[in-house]
Amino acid sequence: MLPLSLMNTAKGRPIQVELKNGETYNGHLMQCDNFMNLTLREVIQTSADGEKFWRLSECYIRGNTVKYLQMPPEILDLVKEERFQHRSGRGGRGGQRGGRGRGGQRGTWGGRGLTLN
Amino acid sequence: MLFYSFFKTLVGQTVTVELKNDLSVVGTLVSVDQFLNIKLDNIKVEHEDQHPHMMSVKNCFIRGSVVRYVHLPPAAIDTALLQDAARRESQQSTATAKA
Amino acid sequence: MSEIQAYVNERVLVVTSDGRVIVGTLKGFDQVTNIVLADCQERIFSPDDGVEMAPLGLYFIRGDNIAVVGLVDQEQDSSLQFGALRAQPLPEILHGA
Numbered sequence: 305m306l307p308l309s310l311m312n313t314a315k316g317r318p319i320q321v322e323l324k325n326g327e328t329y330n331g332h333l334m335q336c337d338n339f340m341n342l343t344l345r346e347v348i349q350t351s352a353d354g355e356k357f358w359r360l361s362e363c364y365i366r367g368n369t370v371k372y373l374q375m376p377p378e379i380l381d382l383v384k385e386e387r388f389q390h391r392s393g394r395g396g397r398g399g400q401r402g403g404r405g406r407g408g409q410r411g412t413w414g415g416r417g418l419t420l421n
Numbered sequence: 422m423l424f425y426s427f428f429k430t431l432v433g434q435t436v437t438v439e440l441k442n443d444l445s446v447v448g449t450l451v452s453v454d455q456f457l458n459i460k461l462d463n464i465k466v467e468h469e470d471q472h473p474h475m476m477s478v479k480n481c482f483i484r485g486s487v488v489r490y491v492h493l494p495p496a497a498i499d500t501a502l503l504q505d506a507a508r509r510e511s512q513q514s515t516a517t518a519k520a
Numbered sequence: 521m522s523e524i525q526a527y528v529n530e531r532v533l534v535v536t537s538d539g540r541v542i543v544g545t546l547k548g549f550d551q552v553t554n555i556v557l558a559d560c561q562e563r564i565f566s567p568d569d570g571v572e573m574a575p576l577g578l579y580f581i582r583g584d585n586i587a588v589v590g591l592v593d594q595e596q597d598s599s600l601q602f603g604a605l606r607a608q609p610l611p612e613i614l615h616g617a
Contacts, residue, residue, distance in 0.1 A: 324538075367582075370582050371584075371585045374578065377577050442535070444588075475533060477592050477594075477597035478590030479593050481589060481591065482589040487587040
């Protein structure tokens with residue numbers, strides 16, 4: 305399973321984001337992309353020392369500032385279901401992101417979309 | 422890619438990898454990739470009494486970006502050959518830059 | 521990629537660049553070492569007290585922050601006396617510092 309597909313599955317659900325500077329953001333994940341840029345709604349921001357809190361109705365987080373995401377455990381099972389749906393939907397290969405990776409020279413990665421873990 | 426190839430020739434040797442968090446990990450080199458991520462087997466952290474954090478780990482993957490040094494076994498390295506390969510690679514890259 | 525694949529669905533111990541130690545079941549990874557861990561716990565080391573275990577649930581760790589991913593030897597791990605272990609937490613890794 306690819307980490308980014310798990311993140312996609314978490315859309316609409318509550319997650320906690322910890323940034324490299326130690327701040328945390330708790331909110332519902334609205335949007336995310338392959339750079340791990342995120343938008344959250346109904347956010348509680350906590351300072352790195354855990355002393356100060358802010359409420360934000362919405363926020364955008366640049367992917368490269370992220371350290372960890374904590375997600376509800378149920379989405380692990382949802383990722384698996386979604387993948388099955390994708391596969392039956394279009395005859396099998398690749399999944400959402402067939403064109404990713406760096407060109408042809410790394411053949412070992414070709415079949416990655418199909419591994420089931 | 423020179424040091425990628427270089428490390429590939431060292432697979433099976435015992436090396437010590439010093440990380441940027443000051444941990445030193447000794448183990449048998451299992452594999453390397455193009456990012457110089459390193460996989461070690463039969464590992465032991467040096468000064469384990471002070472660094473017991475990984476005591477139950479025997480086999481590990483080390484991200485290339487956190488490696489400070491790799492201590493190499495001198496007997497396993499042909500420095501003349503390495504020097505030669507380094508020259509050839511730099512010649513190649515200047516040649517492609519001109520072309 | 522230097523075969524983290526072999527660790528999938530196994531218990532792994534992750535050392536992060538902010539010095540934390542997290543143990544969990546490896547569920548997935550990609551080329552830049554982003555990883556997903558299920559049923560995680562953080563092991564908090566301290567010089568004065570035994571190791572504290574903090575449950576974290578499902579965790580996604582961005583590749584930039586990963587230092588080491590180690591396969592946990594379950595047998596050896598369960599024989600460790602964490603309550604009696606004393607150690608300084610690992611230092612943070614400051615890139616380029």
